Amino acid sequence: MFRTALRNVLAHKARLLMTVLAVMLGVAFVSGTLVFTDTLGNAFRNQSAKSYDNVAVAITTYADQRDEKSQGIDDATLEKIQALDGVASATGRVSGFAGVADPDGKLIGNGWSNTGGNFAPGKDGKDTAYTFTEGTGPVKAGTIALDKDTASKGKYRVGDPVRVATNGPVKEYTLAGVFTTEDGAVNAGGSLVLFDTAVAQKLYLKPGVFQDVTVSAAAGTSDQKLLSAVEPLLPKDASAQTGAALADEQAEQIESGLGALNGMLLAFAGIALFVGIFLIANTFTMLVAQRTKELALMRAVGASRSQVKRSVLLEAAVVGAIASVIGFVLGLGLAIGLRSAMSLLGGKIPAGPLVVSPTAVAAAFTVGIVITVLAAWLPARRAAKIAPVAAMSSVHAVATTKSLVVRNSIGGFLGLIGAAAIVAGASAAGTNGRYTVAAGAFFALIAVIVLIPLLSRPVIALVRPLLMKLFGVSGKLAAQNAVRNPRRTGATASALAIGLTLVTGISVLGVTLGQAVDRMTTDNIKADYMVSMASGGLLDQSALSALEKADGVSAISPQQSSALWVGEDYHSASGVTPGDVEKVFSLETVSGSLGSLNDGEIAVGSKTAKSNGWKTGDTLPVKFEDEKKGKLKIGALYEENDFLSPFLLPKDIVNAHTPQADIREIWLKMDGGASAANEKSVVDALGDNPAMSIKDQADIRDMFGGMVNIALNIMYGLLAMALIIAVLGVINTLAMSVFERQQEIGMLRAIGLDKRRVKRMIRLEAVVISVFGAVIGVVLGTFLGWAIGQTLAAEIPDYALVIPWDRLALFLVLAGLVGVLASLWPARSAAKLNMLTAIKTE
Template identity: 45%
Template sequence: MLRIALRNVLAHKARLTMTILAVLLGVAFVAGTLVFTDSISEAYRSSAEKSFTSVDVRLRPARSPAGPDTGRLLDHALLDRAAALPGVASAKGVVSGFTALSDKHGRMVGEGWATTGANYDARYPMLRGRPPTTRGEVAIDAQTAERTGYRVGDTVRLSVSGPALVATVTGIFTTDDGNVAAGGSLALFDTDTAQQRFAEPGRYNYVDLTAAPGTTAEQLRQRVEALLPYGVEAITATRLAAEQADDNVRDFRTLSQVLLACAGVALFVAAFLIVNTFTVLVTQRSKELALLRAVGASRRQVTRSVLIEAAVIGLTASVAGLAIGIGLGAAVRSMLSATRSTLPDGPLLVEVRTVVVVLALGVGVTVCAAWLPARRATKIPPVAAMSTLYAPATVRSLVVRNTVGAVLASVGTGLTLAAGTMADGKVTLGLGTMLLLTGVFVLTPLLSRPVIAAADPALRRFGVTGKLARQNAVRNPRRTAATASALTIGLTLIAGLNVIGASADRAVHNLAASDYVRGDYVVSMANGAALAPDAAATLRELDEVTAVSPRREIPAVVDGVPQTVVGFRSADIDKLLNLGMTEGTFGAGKTAIVDVETADGSGWHVGDSIDITWPDGIQERLELTGLYHSRFDGGVRTDLSLMDQHLDRVADTSIFVKVDGGASQARQRTLRTALGDSPAIRVKDRRELTNDITGAIGLVLNILYGMLALAVVVAVLGVVNTLAMSVHERTQEIGLLRAIGLDRSGVKRMVRQESVVISLFGGVLGVGLGIFFGWAVGRLVAALGIDTWAFVVPWGRLALVLAAAAVVGVVAAEWPARRAAKLDILAAVRTE
């Protein structure tokens, strides 16, 4: 049976080429993604480890599960106590923070959050010049100096969350800092200057400890924990390196997840092609399989022979895909290195996991897809198969199939509708989507006849070829359905993304037009970091400003649950934001407000008291004085005067500003000038904020469209394969049509029109499902509290999707149509 299986593979090389190519594309995408991600992750990990070669344990502000670190500053007394511990070889205070360095053209250098500044110490060897010793001096890393062209003695502009500063470059140093390798920059100041800019005089952000010989990092960490005040933690250099590597590779990891998801869709689409291919091949070999049964082969052996064929095809495609994927991973890395010279160096990494996953996926998808045709073939009685009197699709089997499909589609529709009424219906929506899609796929043969029949008036205009094309499309509903379903998947996702994107765009514009943001400007840092502590006070002193409130986030524990508490200036907030208060008021003192959803879930009411533990460890009891409707983010909100008592330093990520006379370019310039005209500070009005959000939505959607194009390409291969095999099956029929007068151009038109009909059938199903799923996602978003969400159907874009489906049909039919037209009439008529 093994020899028979291998012989059959070699006998049908041309027909199996499209199947191999489809699996190869999906597998290559998976392999390339894994190789690229693993290589970059390993390079960043090695680079991060070098960043902490002189550190064994770091003392730092504790990080909360609900948000950022506690913001605690470490004083010199803690540094001295840690240095006196047994097993400590050295202890250094570290001060660091965001520092925007401008190049010679005034543009910010680096990659946002990785653009940092710190105090100088001996761990940074000077390549040229000397370390900074006083205010107005700075040293920069060698990679930044090379990129910008700065030399010792040059004057640079930089910003530390506040006004732009001017400093003289006194030295250029080398560093293995992983953030620098990730594309950032590092500027060093003397310790006094760094403390003034990033912390407070005599205080540090971190304390780095080096273990004495004979003491391990873990032993040192355990010893120092007894000294730590509330809100401070000790972690080893190993964990620090892992965190930094994770931070640096986060964007690549997110991209890899998207790529893997799209590759999964492509492989799922390929499964339909495989099912189609093996169904036709098994049907064409029904006499051969029946003869094997007649001479003693068991049903299991026949099934096994078909699955062996599938395994050989899957293995061939997987090996080729793995090789191409490795090449893709290397090529992508080379291209990124050419555009981002700061990517860390490292070898191309092909993990054993990658090889196993790729081979298992390729072989597994192919074998699983081929199992159903193989099983169906063995159910045919040998005598019936040899006499060609056996009809595989009985009325009973069709009734069972349609019943199962109807049940799955009904349950899926019900769950999808129910998800929109739930506070957290993501899982329900996902399950409903899967069931509905499965149900529609099962019902596709039933749906194909009425949908394709609706195209009959248009096809009649093409005369005989149009009529023949329609009849050919509905002749084998199962095959037509499987071919159309492959295209349906990709177009469903694309249509759904179009609906979601258009609805999100409308929601953003509705929000901008609503009174949620009543202020004129939002001030923030380019990297999302904290603004200068005095930024809000500086803006409040301007004559043009009528209201100012920062948005301040700090981690806390509310009634035993870690979460982020948000603070506003209650006296001005009504002029800047519409909080959507449904009950009570937002005021100062030991009070708080909370969103309605959180209050309902916790059983809170206006007048109740809640216990809150602040970052400094102090616990207070607050009175709930109001409830609000959450449009985007909920949770506990308090007045700034209450939370500021428990902070070592103020850290505002954004400031809302209202000016007299409304937004204008002159007012915007005034605000920027007051904040020191820093290159890192962004002052945006509501229109600019709206454009930023819609632009980001469009960018994400365009990336996803590009990724899903792979699934459409695989679907095109499926249409080509189906038409090619259909032409082979109808060789005699085409010969007879040619014999009675149908010319070659007519044969080509017939095949093309059949292809367009099948493609448009898949396109109609895809667009319909996409609109439904886009609407369902919108209901879920609205249920989460975003009341500006509006369901929008972009008919123009969806018409383009259908037009693209028609183009797919024309392109996919080109080779089969030419092949059909070139058939020899006499040879075709004699074909059995």
């Protein structure tokens, strides 16, 4: 039977081609994902281990310049650590944000991973953490060193002046050296600036204090022994662990981070393979149907049902093995391509070999062979059930009425469960609601797969008159052919329906969220500009002072983060400028007046006030961040604003209880609105600081909406594989259908149907099947998009469902185009058939 299976595979190479392609693409996705994440994980683990090669003990504190209670490691403690027996060296480190301007004044790097640190030379004048390729490390005030990539991007050479911004005003330094490093911030697309230690301490902490210390052991001293000696010397807010333990901890974090990426990519690979199952099942169903007499003859000469079944499954296993080999090789190419793409997008991946683990190999071949065999199981089962005499007398096996009734009953039951779960989940909202919707979506998709043959006849019947009117005989024949074998049509349309269900659901949800973000911006903001740090950190008070004096500013208010306690309850608060806050934000007063902020009173969000039973005129006993107590009078209640906390306090009150202002953003209203001249005025007032981001309302919308669009585009890209496999399914079905109907096509040609109309018939059949699947997918996807949106509605202000009719129409048009493209080869093959040879074909 193995020889028979192998012979059949070789005899039907062309008809099995699409199955090989479908499995190959799915396997490539799986193996490429596993190899890519293994390679990435290995490279980052090696980098992490390398960075702790000479570290016996790592000491970490959370010392912060803004927190007077945090101690850090002072010089005296560092000297005690250096004096311990077994210590070869102890190096203090301090770090924070530092942004480098390019020659055009723009920030080099992504902002959030732009870092500054201290150059800590040993007795030999070298810092073992960095290798200098040009110049030397900064050993005096006014000098810096840059990592090689940043220096290259800025076209800086040793001796050049470089403008660097920390959280304060921008300053100019002289470039003393250029170095290479394995620092994670640089690899993440950021930059690294090294300062003299005294300068770095003044910038990021306080003179004579370090945030972290790394200790190297002398020969013969164990890391654990050194750790035990170091720990008693440390302040309460410091923690210490061995370098090996820290490297292991970072390795676990890397595994965790890559695990999420791995899971997401494998989920989309699973979707692609699930769609491929329909193509594989269709192929083997049609092969079995076309070889009915052959299989019957095998039964007649003594082959048992189990042998016939094994023969078909062996064919599937051979096809799966071949596709897995090709797919695995393509997966290696995909892993290399993904690594290169990350480098092109600015992510610097540490050097390292391509890692091909036994798990990746085993997974690729297991997935390829198992999926193919499982998809061929039903066709194999049907083949085994064919009675020899019945098969010898008939080529086509018709499904019994009983089997169709059972199938449709099961499909209807699953559909009801799915619909009920989706509606219940939408009503429940929250995380639990989303899980319920996901479960309902699963049952709904299975129901569609089961019921789609039943749906094909009435749905296609609706468009048959239109096809007949527009395309005559070709249209009529196309509509009839599309429903001749509903199961085959259903299986082909199912693949497209699943893909478009996901694409449509994501589109509905994405567009709805995008417009909610737009409304959130336009409904809450009056300001022309928002100023913030590119790093996402805090702005210095000097930035607010400078902008208050800028030309063209008609109103200005910070969004100054603060907090207070009313009784035992914690509440976030925003420090704002009285008289200006209502000019830069849309604030609808419910009662009282926002003008009361000028009198030292506060404003409270109406929902917060209602939940606590407060009203205008109430005096609240409060405790501030510095733990001092006081009383604040409510001067106004207002409708909550998404950009502000529910408590609005005059900034002077906030400043009186915080050592340094926590300014997240500064909002500006300009005379004449946003314009090039006004933007320049803001830039000039800030000293052309590259670390500060200036956004107008359109930029703010793009900042929030852009994240939605990026996520949407990533989803589209990952689902493209499933749609490609669905298209292969349409090509496969049409090609095998043409082969199956050679005699019929020959007869049509003989009675006057010319080549042009034969091609049109095949094309229209493809379009009908594709659009039918697309309609099912678009309807179900819209339903799922609505349901998931309902679970998010309570978490998103101003949420309202938006159905992107233009995109849905585009999906249907593209489905039709897919049908036309998929039919090119089958239609050409049908038109080229010799009519006399075709008529003689059995």
